[in-house]
Amino acid sequence: MDIPGEKKPAKGIRAHLHEVIFEADTPMGRLFDLALIWFILISVIAVMLDSVAGIRARHGTLLTTTEWVFTIIFTIEYLLRLSCIGRPWKYATSFFGVVDLLAILPTYLSILLPGSQYLLVIRILRVLRIFRVLKLVQFLDEMNIMMRALRASGRKIAVFIFTVATLMVVFGSVMYLLEGAENGFDNIPRSIYWAVVTMTTVGYGDISPQTSLGQAVAALVMMLGFAIIAVPTGIVASEMSRVERRVVSTQACPQCSAEGHDADATYCKKCGAEL
Numbered sequence: 001m002d003i004p005g006e007k008k009p010a011k012g013i014r015a016h017l018h019e020v021i022f023e024a025d026t027p028m029g030r031l032f033d034l035a036l037i038w039f040i041l042i043s044v045i046a047v048m049l050d051s052v053a054g055i056r057a058r059h060g061t062l063l064t065t066t067e068w069v070f071t072i073i074f075t076i077e078y079l080l081r082l083s084c085i086g087r088p089w090k091y092a093t094s095f096f097g098v099v100d101l102l103a104i105l106p107t108y109l110s111i112l113l114p115g116s117q118y119l120l121v122i123r124i125l126r127v128l129r130i131f132r133v134l135k136l137v138q139f140l141d142e143m144n145i146m147m148r149a150l151r152a153s154g155r156k157i158a159v160f161i162f163t164v165a166t167l168m169v170v171f172g173s174v175m176y177l178l179e180g181a182e183n184g185f186d187n188i189p190r191s192i193y194w195a196v197v198t199m200t201t202v203g204y205g206d207i208s209p210q211t212s213l214g215q216a217v218a219a220l221v222m223m224l225g226f227a228i229i230a231v232p233t234g235i236v237a238s239e240m241s242r243v244e245r246r247v248v249s250t251q252a253c254p255q256c257s258a259e260g261h262d263a264d265a266t267y268c269k270k271c272g273a274e275l
Contacts, residue, residue: 018084022252043070070106086255149240199225
């Protein structure tokens with residue numbers, strides 16, 4: 001059955017292009033994904049090196065050239081993805097579509113913002129290029145399992161966080177009463193900050209109890225911190241063991257680019273288009 005306003009599935013060159021770019025169960029598709037992974041990794045490393053003043057001073061021209069080469073490559077990839085999808089706007093507004101845009105947009109925006117007064121903005125745009133690493137997410141087979149486990153354990157983790165937050169407020173208030181302003185606990189929010197740092201075992205040391213009773217409470221908070229660290233890990237691990245491992249194909253919908261379909265699926269689970 002045809003869906004009103006929907007384009008017909010891609011044919012010919014467009015269908016072949018979709019198979020190579022969006023699917024990984026063919027030799028060309030696997031080669032494309034492998035090449036893209038290497039491009040992403042090398043471009044991210046180049047961005048990191050560009051932030052080191054000494055390296056930028058010696059190899060600035062090479063890094064700039066490298067940046068533009070990868071920007072052009074990712075721009076071509078982005079346009080090809082849009083061109084072989086029946087509903088380009090669906091992909092453009094999806095998570096991976098936004099990530100792809102963030103991977104190329106900062107480089108072009110830096111051209112439009114010349115002048116010394118915009119140097120800070122340009123530096124921010126350079127840092128945004130690091131979002132290219134998010135493009136690697138689409139190559140992780142176990143990502144769907146982990147995301148389903150996190151969604152399933154969301155309410156338990158929320159209750160856990162609420163309980164921990166309550167304990168931090170209680171212990172912070174107690175330390176405010178025991179230590180007082182003369183020992184650095186001059187208000188309850190600052191005392192709660194100490195409780196957060198101590199219970200999470202970070203231990204900056206900028207505030208510390210000086211009285212014997214305060215130190216005893218601090219020791220209790222420290223031991224409690226070790227006990228609660230394992231709780232969220234256990235919750236997520238338990239849910240991951242319950243998540244059903246489905247056999248999914250690498251096929252992406254030619255209309256909306258949705259992935260994660262069952263191996264025997266005939267229609268897209270998102271838009272109903274024929275696969």
